Amino acid sequence: MTPEPAVTDVIHAGGEHLPVLLDEVEQRLIALSGDAGPVLTAHASSTIAAGGKRLRPLLVLLAAGDPPLDSAPLVRAAAAVELVHSATLVHDDVLDVAALRRGQPTVFATAGRGAALCTGDLLFARAFSELARNGRPDQIEVLSLAGSALAQGELLQRADAWNTAVTLERYLERCDLKTARLFGGACVLGALQTGGPHDELGEFGARIGLAFQLLDDVLDVSGPAERTGKHRGTDLLDGTVTLPFILAREHDAELAGLDPRTIDSPQAAEEICDRIAATGALEEARARALAMVDEAKAGLPAGLADQQHFALEVVANGVVARYS
Secondary structure (H helix, E strand, O other), X not given: OOOOHHHHHHHHHXXXXXXXXXXXXXXXXXXXXXXXXXXXXXXXXXXXXXXXXXXXXXXHHHHHOOOOOOOHHHHHHHHHHHHHHHHHHHXXXXXXXXXXXXXXXXXXXXXOHXXXXXXXXXXXXXXXXXXXXXXXXXXXXXXXXXXXXXXXXXXXXXXXXXXXXXXXXXXXXXXXXXXXXXXXXXXXXXXXXXXXXXXXXXXXXXXXXXXXXXXXXXXXXXXXXXXXXXXXXXXHHOOOOOHHHHHHOOOOHHHHOOOHHHOOOHHHHXXXXXXXXXXXXXXXXXXXXXXXXXXXXXXOOOOOOHHHHHHHHHHHHHHHHOOO
């Protein structure tokens, strides 16, 4: 896996131990996606190999600070978080009838609904099996609560489908459940493993997770497809109303009265994206995300080692850099 530039900056800031631990996490992910029979192994392995930024396991490691002499439990916690994240992506692709993920064909597209559901289930099961080896009920509870929040957030998103009147508060609640809770949980897991300030670091993770989701929704409107791996306005085509639309409808009465079911082609979605951008909503959404990142950095607990504090600030800045 080749990290993105912003992630590379974090790795350099985190110290010499960080790339070693990340490589160990990667090896655990490869091992945990295998040995499930030829069909499931192929689908689970391809899902893991598709990569991504590995931002959530990175947060586990950074929140831990200096690694303990026995780093295996920390590596297991980091791998478990990424497996839960990967499982939700596979299931999301089923719900969204998605053909592509990170520019690659999804398990759903190549093998069908049943295979995709079973692949996601396998990854969920392997995540908790791996974490259970740490013998820490508190860690199991943290990951379980984050996984439950993901499911609740998905249900909210389904309930809000095609509703252009969804409120900002409801949207933020959905983002908190679907994204921020797992970011926060990742930080809590790392801090618990080394006895760090887990509550404060969990809040840090949740704030940057929320900013991450806001900017992801901005990227869906701004594109381009070569960067995001999907057409502009994919959320609109799916009936998902996100922050850019919510902000834009305050400045464009026709958008406020739009029936999203009329957005029935990538070209139609592109046209709506252009109208959203013309209102200045993308800049406003980005400003909100920037404010969340600033709050996250300001809330970092006192007493962290200088290198750990700096690395966490770098990862927070990297959330914003992905939009720039």
